[in-house]
Amino acid sequence: MSFLRAFFARPQTLAGFCIFSAIAIIALAAPLLFPRGPFTIVGMPLLPPGASGFAAGSDVLGRDMAAELAFGARISLLVGIASTIVSIGAGGVLGAVAGYHGGLVDDLLMRVTEFFQIIPSFVLVMVLVAFLQPSLASTVLGIALITWPQVARVVRGEFLALRQREFVAAARMQGLGAGRIIFGEILPNALGPIIVIATMVVGNAILTESALSFLGLGDPNLMSWGSMVGGSRSSMWVAWWTMVLPGLCIMVTVLALNFIGDGLNDALNPRRGR
Amino acid sequence: MLAVGGLTLTLPPGADRRFAAEAVDLAVGANEIVCIVGESGSGKSLTAHAVMGLLPHGVAATAGKILFEGEDLLKLPSVAMRRRRGRDIAMIFQDPMAALNPVMPVGRQIAEQILAHEAMPDGKLRKRVAGLLEQMGLADAANLARAYPHQLSGGQRQRVMIAMALSLGPKLLIADEPTTALDVTTQAQILKLIRRLQAERRMSVLFITHDIGLVAELGDRVVVMRHGKVVEQGPARALLEAPSHPYTRELIAAIPRGQAVPPPPDGAPLMQASGLCKRYRRAGFFAPRGETALDDVALVLNRGETLGIVGESGSGKSTLARCIVRLLDPDAGRIIFDGQELGRLKGRALRDTRRRIQMVFQDPYSSLNPRHRVGAILTAGPRAHGEGAAEAQARAAEMIQLVGLPPEALARFAHEFSGGQRQRIGLARALMLKPDLLIADEPLSALDMTVQAQMLALLDDVRRKMNLAMLFITHDMRVAAQICHRVMVMRRGRVVESGPTRALFEAPRDDYTRALLAAIPGRVSLPS
Numbered sequence: 069m070s071f072l073r074a075f076f077a078r079p080q081t082l083a084g085f086c087i088f089s090a091i092a093i094i095a096l097a098a099p100l101l102f103p104r105g106p107f108t109i110v111g112m113p114l115l116p117p118g119a120s121g122f123a124a125g126s127d128v129l130g131r132d133m134a135a136e137l138a139f140g141a142r143i144s145l146l147v148g149i150a151s152t153i154v155s156i157g158a159g160g161v162l163g164a165v166a167g168y169h170g171g172l173v174d175d176l177l178m179r180v181t182e183f184f185q186i187i188p189s190f191v192l193v194m195v196l197v198a199f200l201q202p203s204l205a206s207t208v209l210g211i212a213l214i215t216w217p218q219v220a221r222v223v224r225g226e227f228l229a230l231r232q233r234e235f236v237a238a239a240r241m242q243g244l245g246a247g248r249i250i251f252g253e254i255l256p257n258a259l260g261p262i263i264v265i266a267t268m269v270v271g272n273a274i275l276t277e278s279a280l281s282f283l284g285l286g287d288p289n290l291m292s293w294g295s296m297v298g299g300s301r302s303s304m305w306v307a308w309w310t311m312v313l314p315g316l317c318i319m320v321t322v323l324a325l326n327f328i329g330d331g332l333n334d335a336l337n338p339r340r341g342r
Numbered sequence: 343m344l345a346v347g348g349l350t351l352t353l354p355p356g357a358d359r360r361f362a363a364e365a366v367d368l369a370v371g372a373n374e375i376v377c378i379v380g381e382s383g384s385g386k387s388l389t390a391h392a393v394m395g396l397l398p399h400g401v402a403a404t405a406g407k408i409l410f411e412g413e414d415l416l417k418l419p420s421v422a423m424r425r426r427r428g429r430d431i432a433m434i435f436q437d438p439m440a441a442l443n444p445v446m447p448v449g450r451q452i453a454e455q456i457l458a459h460e461a462m463p464d465g466k467l468r469k470r471v472a473g474l475l476e477q478m479g480l481a482d483a484a485n486l487a488r489a490y491p492h493q494l495s496g497g498q499r500q501r502v503m504i505a506m507a508l509s510l511g512p513k514l515l516i517a518d519e520p521t522t523a524l525d526v527t528t529q530a531q532i533l534k535l536i537r538r539l540q541a542e543r544r545m546s547v548l549f550i551t552h553d554i555g556l557v558a559e560l561g562d563r564v565v566v567m568r569h570g571k572v573v574e575q576g577p578a579r580a581l582l583e584a585p586s587h588p589y590t591r592e593l594i595a596a597i598p599r600g601q602a603v604p605p606p607p608d609g610a611p612l613m614q615a616s617g618l619c620k621r622y623r624r625a626g627f628f629a630p631r632g633e634t635a636l637d638d639v640a641l642v643l644n645r646g647e648t649l650g651i652v653g654e655s656g657s658g659k660s661t662l663a664r665c666i667v668r669l670l671d672p673d674a675g676r677i678i679f680d681g682q683e684l685g686r687l688k689g690r691a692l693r694d695t696r697r698r699i700q701m702v703f704q705d706p707y708s709s710l711n712p713r714h715r716v717g718a719i720l721t722a723g724p725r726a727h728g729e730g731a732a733e734a735q736a737r738a739a740e741m742i743q744l745v746g747l748p749p750e751a752l753a754r755f756a757h758e759f760s761g762g763q764r765q766r767i768g769l770a771r772a773l774m775l776k777p778d779l780l781i782a783d784e785p786l787s788a789l790d791m792t793v794q795a796q797m798l799a800l801l802d803d804v805r806r807k808m809n810l811a812m813l814f815i816t817h818d819m820r821v822a823a824q825i826c827h828r829v830m831v832m833r834r835g836r837v838v839e840s841g842p843t844r845a846l847f848e849a850p851r852d853d854y855t856r857a858l859l860a861a862i863p864g865r866v867s868l869p870s
Contacts (some may be wrong), residue, residue, distance in 0.1 A: 234709035237669050238771065241701055242723030243693045252722075256713035 075335035084327025091321055095141035102135035106291040114307045127296075127310050128303040136291050137317055143292035144321070147207055148274040154212035155273075156266050159219025164258075166220070167227025168250050178224070181217045189214035193276060197285045204287050207280060211273045222265050226258035260336030267329030271322040278318050293318050343546045344370040344393065344514055345409040351388055351570075354400035362388040362401060363570045370514065375540055375547040377557045377578070379593065380567035381790035382761070386550050389567070390516050392416075393548070394433050395423045410514070429459050432507035436519040438499035442491040448502045449475075449487025456509050474505040479535060496655070497528035501535065508539065514546045522552070525654035525817055530861035533559050552790055554593045555820075555863040558582055566590050596795040598820040609645030612779060612811045613666070616640040618675035620661055620835075635661040636672065637835040643779070648805060648812040650826030650843070652819060652858065658835035659815045660704075663781050666813070667699050668692070680778070697727055700772035702801075704784040706764035710756035716742070716767055717752035723775045734774075741770045744807075745800060762793035766800065773804065780805065781813045786821060798825055819862050823847060831855050 076082045094101070104110065113130040115122045124133035166177035184192075193210035200206035230236065231254060239253045278294030280286050286295045293314040300310035346369070351362040363385035370376045380386040392403055395415060408415040410431065415423065435441040443451055452471045456462060462470070468487075475483035478501040491499055500520060507515060517536065521529040537560060540547050549560060557564050561578040566589065574587040585591045620636040635658045643649050653659045664670040666677055668684060677684040679695060687695055703709035710719060720741065721734040729737075739749045745766040756764060765785055772780060782801060786794040802825050805812050816822050822829050823843055830840035831854065839852040850856045 234703040234705055235711040237664075238701070238703060238709055238768070239711075239722065240669060241667055241696060241699075242771070242775065243697055243726045244722060245726070248726070253711055253714075257711070 071335055075331050077334070078331060080327045081331030081334075084324040084331065087320060087324040088328060091141055091317075091324070092145060094138050095145050098135070098138035098142055102132065102138055104132075104135070106136040106139035107131065108135075114303065114310075116307070117309050117313075124313055125307070125309045127300065128307070133309065133313060136296055137293070137313060139291045140293040140296055140314060141317065141321075143204070143287075143290050144274050144277060144294070144318070147204065147211065147277040147292070148270040151208045151211035151215065151273040151277075152266055152269045154208060155215040155269050156219055156262065158212065159216035160223050160262060162216070163220035163223030164227050164250050164255065167224035168231055168246065168254065170228070170231075174224070177220070181220050184214070184217045190276070190279065193280065194283070194285060197280060202280075202285050202287055204290065207277055207286065210280075211276050214276070215269045215272055219262075219265055219269065222261055223258060226261055227254055230254045230257050260333070263336065264329050264333045267325050267332065271325040271329075274318060274322055274325075343372045343374075343411065344548070346389070346393070346406070347409070348406035349389065349392060349403060349408060350405040351385065351392060351397070352402050352404045359570070361385075361570050363392075363567075365406065366567070366570075366572055368565045368572065368575065370546045370548050372513075372546055373540075373544045374562045375537075375549060375560055376563045376565060377549045377551060377561035378565045378567055379551055379554050379557060381552055381792065383569070384567040385570035386567045387518055390433070390518055390548060390550050393514075394427060394431060394516060395420075396427075396433075425459070428455060428512070429510045430512055431514045431516065432510070432512040433516040433518065434500070434503045434507045434520045436522050438496070438503045438523075439491060441503055442499060444491050447488050447490055448494070448499075452487070452502070452506045452509055455506050459510055470509075471505075474509055475502070477508075477539070478502070478505045479531075480505075495528075496524050497531060500524060500528075500532055504532075504535065504539070508543070511543065512545065514548065515540075516548045516550070518550045519552065520549075521556070526819065526863075527654065527857055527861040529863070533863070536560070553863065554582075554590075554791065555597045559863050566593065592792055596791040598795070598798070598818070598824040609647055609811070611642050612645045613643045613677065613679045614641070615666065615677045616675060618662065618665060618677070619673045620658075620665060620670065621673055634835045636665065636675075639675070639832075639835070639837055641830060641837070641840075643811050643813060645778070645811050646805075646809050647828065648802075648814055648826045650822035650829040651813065651815045651832060652817065652822050652829055653832035654817055656834070657832040659832050660783055661835075662832070663701065663783050663813065663815055667701055667781060668696065693727070697723075697775045698778045699781065700775050700777035700779070701781040701783060702765065702768050702772055702785045704787060706761045706768065706788055709768050710764055710771075712756055714755070715752065716754055716756065719756070719767065720752070720771050720774050723771065727775070737774060738770075741774055742767075744773070744804070745770045746796075760793075762789050762797060765789065765797055769800070769804065773808065776808075778811060779813065780810045781815070783815045784817065786816070786818075794821070801825065819847075819858050831858065 109130045110132050111122065111126050111130050113126060113128050115126040117123065117125040119125060122132060122134070124137060127133055127136065162177050166174040193214055196210040196213065197206045236249060236253060239249045244253070277286070277292060278297065281292045281294030282298035284298060286292055296314035297311055304311040347367055349366040350364050353360060353362050366389055368376065378386040378389065388397065388401060391397055393408055393415065397403065403416050410426070418426070442448065449471050452474060453467050456467060456470065471487055472483040475486055480486055480498060480501055494502065521532050524532060533556065536547065557578055563576065564578045564581050565575040566573050566587065568589050574581065574585065574590050581590065582594065585594055618636050618639040622633050622635055639658070639662060641649065651659045651662065661670065665672045671685070679699065682695060684695065717735065717738055720738040724734040724737065725731065738752055742749055742751050747763060747766055756767065759767065786797055789797060798821065801812070804810070814822065814826055826843050828841065829843050829846050831838045831852070833854050839846065839850065839855045846855065847859065850859060
């Protein structure tokens with residue numbers, strides 16, 4: 069209870085949470101709301117938002133923008149969440165191992181991490197996705213590959229501080245193994261920062277996916293916000309909504325996630341003001 | 343000088359009680375040292391902060407007045423209060439490391455305080471700062487003023503804090519547990535310094551402490567506080583000799599007095615260590631060669647015996663403990679535990695032997711995992727050694743009662759317990775593994791005096807019941823005398839002197855041991 073109260077203490081966190089929930093519900097319900105799917109041509113092209121039957125207008129091919137946005141949310145959120153899970157998993161484990169063991173293990177893993185951090189990240193994703201053929205899986209993999217280093221850094225920092233605590237020494241004396249100490253003893257205490265960074269990685273992943281789709285490196289069979297922005301390049305001067313609406317969706321979603329991240333950061337901080 | 347009348351401090355809603363202090367009356371006369379004695383949660387610190395006008399957010403003085411030279415500080419506008427603060431009333435804190443700015447030379451920090459109240463040319467200012475530091479008994483004041491806080495020792499830092507507090511010649515000095523974070527010998531020096539400065543400057547001192555033993559050293563008058571209320575106050579000597587309130591009596595009884603500990607039982611040696619050396623290396627090419635933490639240390643511990651290791655911070659006593667439990671590996675030397683050399687053990691054999699050596703840690707707050715329930719904390723060890731869940735649960739319930747907590751405690755989290763209760767849980771965790779050797783690394787230093795006395799009794803009781811050998815690490819000679827059969831005094835990684843407790847107290851051979859004994863506050867009676 070006190071956690072929820074602290075979480076929703078700031079109005080922007082509540083707003084962020086409501087917006088994100090609404091987007092998630094629309095994304096889940098898209099096939100029910102728009103049974104014909106996002107690619108079907110259903111009317112005149114370039115109808116402005118508000119035209120009868122087209123709340124969000126229609127695009128250059130006469131497809132329903134509302135359906136496109138709803139189905140785009142599915143892909144954007146799916147990519148965001150899937151790549152975050154991969155990224156947190158890989159970065160978390162590497163960071164935890166490096167932070168707990170220290171010394172040579174830490175040095176080695178951190179050099180690898182730095183190697184990924186100094187490569188221009190977007191170029192890396194583009195090359196990787198182009199090499200593996202554009203698909204949902206390659207996008208997720210590519211995004212995870214460029215976001216795990218920051219996760220690893222944060223987790224390592226947490227572990228470096230936490231392993232000095234006496235309860236870790238006590239666990240070693242009780243005879244617990246390294247894996248048990250890392251995942252059973254220390255990790256639960258590091259969850260706060262990990263959850264917070266996860267919300268930021270989701271936002272980052274949605275943006276990266278949009279950028280990839282904009283450049284035509286997304287899965288051509290799937291509708292995403294990024295590909296909508298990309299596809300509307302030719303029509304933006306005659307039909308502003310074809311570009312502005314998906315762009316707005318990206319912005320609002322990322323903003324909502326950042327608010328949620330800030331709220332979680334405050335709520336999970338044990339020294340939060342009561 | 344200072345008269346606090348009917349002061350009530352209200353805590354924010356949702357705190358564990360309504361008032362931090364309730365109708366507190368106390369007075370500090372000119373040229374007088376008044377001690378407020380109380381345990382954690384007694385409201386002593388907040389009362390002092392109220393005088394300074396530095397109450398934390400959410401705490402408010404809702405009744406009463408604080409008269410300073412006849413003026414009610416609670417009614418003073420904040421600008422006027424700021425002028426008083428520092429110039430007329432100054433304060434020193436428990437932890438000088440936290441109270442000093444780590445990125446500014448200490449001389450500048452003192453100068454800053456002076457400049458906040460009066461303008462002064464540079465040369466004069468520098469001279470004044472150096473003069474202040476010299477008065478604090480610090481040698482080479484000019485150089486010291488250029489040092490950063492981390493380059494100073496704890497005692498030096500506290501002296502700098504005092505210099506800062508006294509830089510404007512305040513009429514009242516509030517000292518909030520200024521020696522709690524210091525070693526005993528340093529504590530004795532700081533107390534002497536405060537007494538000397540008080541006499542020289544004829545100022546008033548309000549000294550806050552949890553250690554009633556200090557009162558005899560320092561105070562003209564004493565105020566005893568408990569749960570936000572003043573339970574008793576009066577002249578120090580009279581109050582210490584004839585306390586009228588039962589709580590005061592309890593506090594005085596809790597001062598460890600070094601009872602006569604029976605001679606060590608004739609147990610067979612359980613652990614022998616010889617030639618232990620450990621250096622801490624600093625990383626980097628140009629780092630200095632590092633610090634010697636242990637230098638050729640040897641010790642023998644018999645079954646059923648308590649060996650006290652006494653020393654100040656940096657004496658290597660904690661390093662020694664961590665080498666014995668193999669949380670650290672010594673650079674040289676051997677530790678033989680029950681016939682096996684610890685350094686050679688690996689894998690399974692190491693785990694089995696390690697089970698037999700358990701430790702109670704210093705910090706009750708960081709030694710229990712905040713995310714686990716007490717039951718899980720207690721059973722994790724036995725489960726890792728292959729004990730069944732049901733059996734481990736049953737033993738945990740037994741053990742938690744042995745250390746004086748109800749079995750319901752198993753279902754709760756560590757933060758729901760007080761510091762003393764947490765140390766009991768830490769002890770139960772160690773005992774769950776049925777150790778032969780228990781290492782207690784300053785298990786009392788974070789606890790209140792009365793809680794210390796209970797914990798000490800519990801440790802001794804458990805040792806006897808389970809026939810443990812115990813290595814008791816402490817900086818406090820009084821505590822060592824209370825529980826240890828033999829005492830080993832360490833300084834800068836070397837063993838200075840060791841022997842049966844009584845002999846060591848009656849006829850210390852080394853100068854350093856004598857200094858440690860002389861620094862005991864309150865001059866408790868020697869064991870006889």
